[in-house]
Amino acid sequence: xxxxxxxxxxxxxxxxxxxxxxxxACAVAYSVQLMTGLGVTGMNRDVSWGLYIxxxxxxxxxxxxxxxxxxxxxxxxxVKFKRMIIFGEFMAVAxxxxxxxxxxxxxxxxxxxxxxxxxxxxxxxxFYDMIVLIGYLCLNIIIGWVTLEAERLQVEPxxxxxxxxxxxxxxxxxxxxxxxxxxxxxxxxxxxxxxxxAARFLSxxxxxxxxxxxxxxxxxxxxxxxDPGKDAxxxxxxxxxxxxxxxxxxxxCELFTAFYSNIPGHMEPIHFLxxxxxxxxxxxxxxxxxxxxxxxASLAILIPPQTRTGKLLPLALIMLVLASWIDKGLxxxxxxxxxxxxxxxxxxxxxxxxxxxAIGVYAIGALVLSLLWKIALGVKRxxxxxxx
Amino acid sequence: MNTNRxxxxxxxxxxxxxxxxxxxxxxxxxxxxAQLAPGGYGNSPKSLHAKRWAMVIDTxxxxxxxxxxxxxxxxxxxxxVPDIPGNKNIQWLWVDTYDHVFPDDMNEHMSAKIKGTxxxxxxxxxxNPPCVRVCPTQATYKMADGIVAMxxxxxxxxxxxxxxCPYGARSFNFFDPRKFMAEPTNPRFPTRMIGVVEKCxxxxxxxxxxxxxxxxxxxxxxxxxxDLNDPNSSVRKALAENYSIRRKPNLGTQPxxxxxx
Numbered sequence: 001x002x003x004x005x006x007x008x009x010x011x012x013x014x015x016x017x018x019x020x021x022x023x024x025a026c027a028v029a030y031s032v033q034l035m036t037g038l039g040v041t042g043m044n045r046d047v048s049w050g051l052y053i054x055x056x057x058x059x060x061x062x063x064x065x066x067x068x069x070x071x072x073x074x075x076x077x078x079v080k081f082k083r084m085i086i087f088g089e090f091m092a093v094a095x096x097x098x099x100x101x102x103x104x105x106x107x108x109x110x111x112x113x114x115x116x117x118x119x120x121x122x123x124x125x126x127f128y129d130m131i132v133l134i135g136y137l138c139l140n141i142i143i144g145w146v147t148l149e150a151e152r153l154q155v156e157p158x159x160x161x162x163x164x165x166x167x168x169x170x171x172x173x174x175x176x177x178x179x180x181x182x183x184x185x186x187x188x189x190x191x192x193x194x195x196x197x198a199a200r201f202l203s204x205x206x207x208x209x210x211x212x213x214x215x216x217x218x219x220x221x222x223x224x225x226x227d228p229g230k231d232a233x234x235x236x237x238x239x240x241x242x243x244x245x246x247x248x249x250x251x252x253c254e255l256f257t258a259f260y261s262n263i264p265g266h267m268e269p270i271h272f273l274x275x276x277x278x279x280x281x282x283x284x285x286x287x288x289x290x291x292x293x294x295x296x297a298s299l300a301i302l303i304p305p306q307t308r309t310g311k312l313l314p315l316a317l318i319m320l321v322l323a324s325w326i327d328k329g330l331x332x333x334x335x336x337x338x339x340x341x342x343x344x345x346x347x348x349x350x351x352x353x354x355x356x357x358a359i360g361v362y363a364i365g366a367l368v369l370s371l372l373w374k375i376a377l378g379v380k381r382x383x384x385x386x387x388x
Numbered sequence: 389m390n391t392n393r394x395x396x397x398x399x400x401x402x403x404x405x406x407x408x409x410x411x412x413x414x415x416x417x418x419x420x421x422a423q424l425a426p427g428g429y430g431n432s433p434k435s436l437h438a439k440r441w442a443m444v445i446d447t448x449x450x451x452x453x454x455x456x457x458x459x460x461x462x463x464x465x466x467x468x469v470p471d472i473p474g475n476k477n478i479q480w481l482w483v484d485t486y487d488h489v490f491p492d493d494m495n496e497h498m499s500a501k502i503k504g505t506x507x508x509x510x511x512x513x514x515x516n517p518p519c520v521r522v523c524p525t526q527a528t529y530k531m532a533d534g535i536v537a538m539x540x541x542x543x544x545x546x547x548x549x550x551x552x553c554p555y556g557a558r559s560f561n562f563f564d565p566r567k568f569m570a571e572p573t574n575p576r577f578p579t580r581m582i583g584v585v586e587k588c589x590x591x592x593x594x595x596x597x598x599x600x601x602x603x604x605x606x607x608x609x610x611x612x613x614x615d616l617n618d619p620n621s622s623v624r625k626a627l628a629e630n631y632s633i634r635r636k637p638n639l640g641t642q643p644x645x646x647x648x649x
Contacts (some may be wrong), residue, residue: 036563037561037562037563037564037582037583038560038562038583039476039544039562039563041585042474042563043562044474044475045475045476045477045550045556045559045560045563046475046556048547048550048551048557048560049547049551060622091465103546104562104590106545106546106547107542107544107545107546107583108543108544108545108546108560108582108583108584108585109494109544109545109562109584110544110545112525112543112544112545114544114628115524115527115542116524116525116544118525119525119526119542120525121524121525121526123520123521123522124522124523125522125546126522126524126548127524130524156630171620185522186522186551186552187518187552187554187639187640187641188487188517188518188553188554188636188639189551189554212465215521259437265492270551336551337551340493340556341553341554342488342556343487343488343491344482344488346475
């Protein structure tokens with residue numbers, strides 16, 4: 001199937017060339033970081049994790065979200081998802097690649113990363129996180145490739161793939177649960193010390209991941225004519241709106257516990273995120289309020305069935321993705337580290353180098369995704385499973 | 389931790405140190421051995437032992453931040469702690485105000501004396517250290533005598549321990565620390581490399597030589613150091629006779645550093 005990569009319109013090659021150029025430019029920023037150290041980032045002694053780890057967390061969610069296609073298709077035999085399942089699985093592959101890279105760029109001594117495997121430490125959640133992510137990557141590569149190959153040959157997928165698919169469904173929940181446990185088990189970080197962290201992670205993943213998938217598929221539809229199917233889009237939009245409602249509900253649960261209990265440690269991070277410190281908004285406060293507005297605006301469009309699949313759907317999805325990204329990709333880490341361990345404020349803002357390196361990882365993810373989707377689209381076109 | 393692994397750690401640590409510091413390439417084997425020999429821990433007949441090392445700081449005897457300066461200097465000099473300006477700094481022993489050191493103990497109407505003084509901070513060498521729990525490579529580990537130690541050569545710099553430590557006791561080498569080091573450095577303690585985490589070690593290397601920790605020595609008796617499991621130790625006596633507090637005791641970490649207030 002790899003031969004599908006070798007043929008394509010001019011704009012396909014231009015897109016790949018563009019991505020490679022972006023990656024090369026960002027690699028320069030990473031080499032600067034390698035030589036001068038993580039001092040080039042905005043992280044500091046008190047805010048010791050930043051943009052990289054938050055992006056890692058966000059993309060674990062994106063990876064896990066493939067299950068929102070796989071589960072209805074295999075557990076409930078919802079056949080209308082079958083045409084686009086492969087895109088969810090391949091998006092999961094690209095997302096896990098990005099997760100791995102975000103961890104690598106965050107390490108102070110990346111050349112020693114094999115130590116996690118050389119000295120396996122069962123009491124560290126990071127050890128399990130590595131296992132579940134590698135496992136999930138392998139599962140999705142195998143399942144995606146084998147089912148696509150079967151589709152190309154127009155035969156049923158081999159029987160042995162079924163148990164792997166069921167395993168991947170459970171596994172998807174595990175990757176984001178374990179990632180939540182990275183945070184939820186740490187004493188003294190009030191914003192993270194919440195039992196619904198894993199549930200929050202899953203709900204935000206299950207709305208934002210499918211939303212990203214749909215948005216990307218809309219672009220693909222515009223470019224290639226591939227149509228995921230009207231009913232499939234409708235069902236996925238329904239899944240997204242349920243997950244987003246649960247996501248918002250969970251966040252409101254956090255607010256209730258923090259503010260009704262009136263425990264300062266639990267209130268302070270949230271207060272900082274939304275109101276800043278000393279009567280002055282922090283830069284993240286503007287983002288957090290933007291997330292609130294966009295979250296409710298997206299729900300206002302998505303909840304009424306009339307507008308859910310209408311012209312406003314892409315706009316609603318974009319707002320939903322941005323809102324969930326701000327919550328998880330900015331607020332989670334900044335709220336966790338602010339106030340710091342001395343209950344005072346150490347500001348954190350990602351630097352240009354840090355953002356450039358992150359963009360580089362995004363570009364690598366986009367490259368992996370483009371190549372995998374190109375193969376999938378080529379096969380779908382050959383076997384006439386391209387549109388209704 | 390069993391002895392085999394400790395032995396292995398020692399050998400692995402020394403080999404990695406030899407490799408990274410370039411000793412292995414440049415120096416003759418004999419020279420390298422001669423330089424590395426004093427690094428061995430716990431073999432000297434003079435070395436001090438305890439079941440559970442603990443520290444009692446009599447903060448009543450310190451009048452101001454200046455009183456802590458010689459201690460901090462002694463510590464940072466003994467361990468080649470770089471002096472990096474800004475918030476990407478390295479701290480093994482430092483001071484802060486009461487509301488920052490004991491943030492759970494909030495009271496607007498504290499005595500002026502408490503409000504006006506500063507208190508020293510360092511690694512608490514917890515009985516249940518969260519940093520050890522979260523470290524994915526066992527680069528930070530608890531020794532049999534209660535000291536939470538660091539293997540700078542195994543640390544991958546993931547900084548999970550810094551997220552895990554509720555005391556902010558850990559520092560990450562955001563820059564090459566050797567560029568920020570005051571001369572002359574202490575040749576008896578290794579300098580660190582970029583990208584690893586470090587912290588107070590309760591002077592495990594000095595205990596091995598029969599010396600008390602550098603800050604304890606510099607405090608002229610204002611800081612006590614001894615075996616918490618020994619009822620006759622100086623620390624146990626001080627704790628029995630005085631009112632003491634620890635930082636964030638509600639987290640269940642069981643800090644090994646006690647403050648007499």
